Amino acid sequence: MTYCVGLRLDAGLVMLSDTRTNAGLANISRFGKLFHWERPGNRAIVAMTAGNLSITQGVITALDTACRRASAGEDVECLLNCESMWRAAQLASEAMSVQQKRYRDQLEAQGAGADAMIILGGQREGGAHRLFLLYSAGNFIETTPDTPFFQIGEHKYGKPILDRVIEPATPLPVALKAAFVSMDSTLRSNLSVGMPLDLAVIHAGEMKVSTRRRIEADDEEFSQISNAWSEALRQGFSSVPEVTTA
Amino acid sequence: MTYCVGLRLDAGLVMLSDTRTNAGLANISRFGKLFHWERPGNRAIVAMTAGNLSITQGVITALDTACRRASAGEDVECLLNCESMWRAAQLASEAMSVQQKRYRDQLEAQGAGADAMIILGGQREGGAHRLFLLYSAGNFIETTPDTPFFQIGEHKYGKPILDRVIEPATPLPVALKAAFVSMDSTLRSNLSVGMPLDLAVIHAGEMKVSTRRRIEADDEEFSQISNAWSEALRQGFSSVPEVTTA
Numbered sequence: 101m102t103y104c105v106g107l108r109l110d111a112g113l114v115m116l117s118d119t120r121t122n123a124g125l126a127n128i129s130r131f132g133k134l135f136h137w138e139r140p141g142n143r144a145i146v147a148m149t150a151g152n153l154s155i156t157q158g159v160i161t162a163l164d165t166a167c168r169r170a171s172a173g174e175d176v177e178c179l180l181n182c183e184s185m186w187r188a189a190q191l192a193s194e195a196m197s198v199q200q201k202r203y204r205d206q207l208e209a210q211g212a213g214a215d216a217m218i219i220l221g222g223q224r225e226g227g228a229h230r231l232f233l234l235y236s237a238g239n240f241i242e243t244t245p246d247t248p249f250f251q252i253g254e255h256k257y258g259k260p261i262l263d264r265v266i267e268p269a270t271p272l273p274v275a276l277k278a279a280f281v282s283m284d285s286t287l288r289s290n291l292s293v294g295m296p297l298d299l300a301v302i303h304a305g306e307m308k309v310s311t312r313r314r315i316e317a318d319d320e321e322f323s324q325i326s327n328a329w330s331e332a333l334r335q336g337f338s339s340v341p342e343v344t345t346a
Numbered sequence: 347m348t349y350c351v352g353l354r355l356d357a358g359l360v361m362l363s364d365t366r367t368n369a370g371l372a373n374i375s376r377f378g379k380l381f382h383w384e385r386p387g388n389r390a391i392v393a394m395t396a397g398n399l400s401i402t403q404g405v406i407t408a409l410d411t412a413c414r415r416a417s418a419g420e421d422v423e424c425l426l427n428c429e430s431m432w433r434a435a436q437l438a439s440e441a442m443s444v445q446q447k448r449y450r451d452q453l454e455a456q457g458a459g460a461d462a463m464i465i466l467g468g469q470r471e472g473g474a475h476r477l478f479l480l481y482s483a484g485n486f487i488e489t490t491p492d493t494p495f496f497q498i499g500e501h502k503y504g505k506p507i508l509d510r511v512i513e514p515a516t517p518l519p520v521a522l523k524a525a526f527v528s529m530d531s532t533l534r535s536n537l538s539v540g541m542p543l544d545l546a547v548i549h550a551g552e553m554k555v556s557t558r559r560r561i562e563a564d565d566e567e568f569s570q571i572s573n574a575w576s577e578a579l580r581q582g583f584s585s586v587p588e589v590t591t592a
Binding site: 254263264265278325333340343 | 581
């Protein structure tokens with residue numbers, strides 16, 4: 101499985117993914133699921149993927165190939181030259197549809213799943229920073245102030261803290277902490293989600309990927325947050341009154 | 347869906363279930379999923395069910411019918427006269443197998459699911475208090491000191507707090523609080539789980555259902571725990587250091 105969370109705050113975008121993939125429990129591998137495309141000053145786009153790895157790699161390869169052809173001078177529409185973030189989401193969803201049409205029937209005939217999902221976010225010059233969730237069918241939705249985050253993969257363990265904490269006005273350092281805590285809860289309870297993590301942050305208006313880093317299992321800051329959260333939960337739980345009427 | 351959690355502590359058993367069932371989102375009903383059988387001083391058994399409601403109602407009806415026939419003087423083995431808790435789990439799993447054989451093919455032919463799960467726990471005179479998890483196939487497993495709790499239904503939201511807090515030595519009031527908090531997290535994040543709740547507690551060695559109560563949406567104690575936990579999470583989250591290196 102996978103766990104990726106994307107947050108769309110007033111202050112920018114936070115994207116955090118794990119790196120574990122598995123075909124059954126005995127076949128566990130590490131694959132990055134966070135990708136970015138950037139023309140600093142003009143635009144920055146980040147995508148995270150979940151689901152059938154051959155499908156999502158096909159999508160990312162198609163998106164990359166278009167960008168390479170465009171930068172070599174060909175007249176090709178791609179993430180780095182398209183007219184809006186909405187169109188960028190559409191390009192990714194078109195690439196998803198191509199993959200689904202090519203492989204879905206054969207995959208299902210063999211009992212495998214072709215489902216895949218993508219969180220795609222970014223900002224281009226002259227537009228707002230936006231965050232989209234793309235489905236296997238090629239359709240997609242966008243965050244709103246009511247629901248400023250998307251999760252894909254093993255989303256349930258890490259949802260309660262996001263439900264409680266994240267709103268559009270949440271500052272980036274707090275949103276990052278919430279993403280880390282959400283990931284930490286998922287890592288603890290589900291073996292199919294694993295370190296290292298990939299993190300990308302886009303500050304609103306900067307038109308660049310402000311932060312892009314890999315967080316290894318021994319990362320000091322992540323460990324500190326993980327331990328502090330454990331301790332806070334333990335103390336918080338102690339502070340809740342006990343059930344006396346049972 | 348459903349959420350039920352059963353805890354097997356040294357001090358006894360805690361069983362907590364919601365009461366919501368749904369066929370799609372537009373067809374939501376309230377059905378109790380917690381059942382008990384009792385011969386005070388001799389034994390107390392509690393079961394909670396999840397999955398296809400027609401299947402689980404069939405199982406509970408079969409178990410009840412056997413008890414009624416036995417108490418009417420017939421020579422029938424039932425939960426209230428069987429020789430061990432292990433045998434009680436076996437009787438429930440046999441009832442599950444009967445239901446599965448009768449309906450599974452037709453259900454699946456119509457695209458419906460026949461899966462169902464049962465948490466069954468209790469204690470009889472002369473034996474330890476034990477907690478079992480029964481699967482659709484009729485097989486079952488038992489808690490061990492390493493894993494002293496079972497969850498069925500929407501188990502993911504409420505698992506992190508149990509993973510952190512529950513161990514065999516956990517006192518009953520703390521275990522009850524953990525069950526409430528686990529249920530509260532699930533209620534908040536998943537619409538298919540809903541109030542009221544059903545609670546049963548069996549104190550080790552008492553051979554009776556010590557507590558059996560319905561917790562309505564306006565229950566003062568549950569609200570108090572829910573609010574205190576919200577506040578503790580908020581404060582705990584604030585106390586975790588913010589991410590500064592991003």
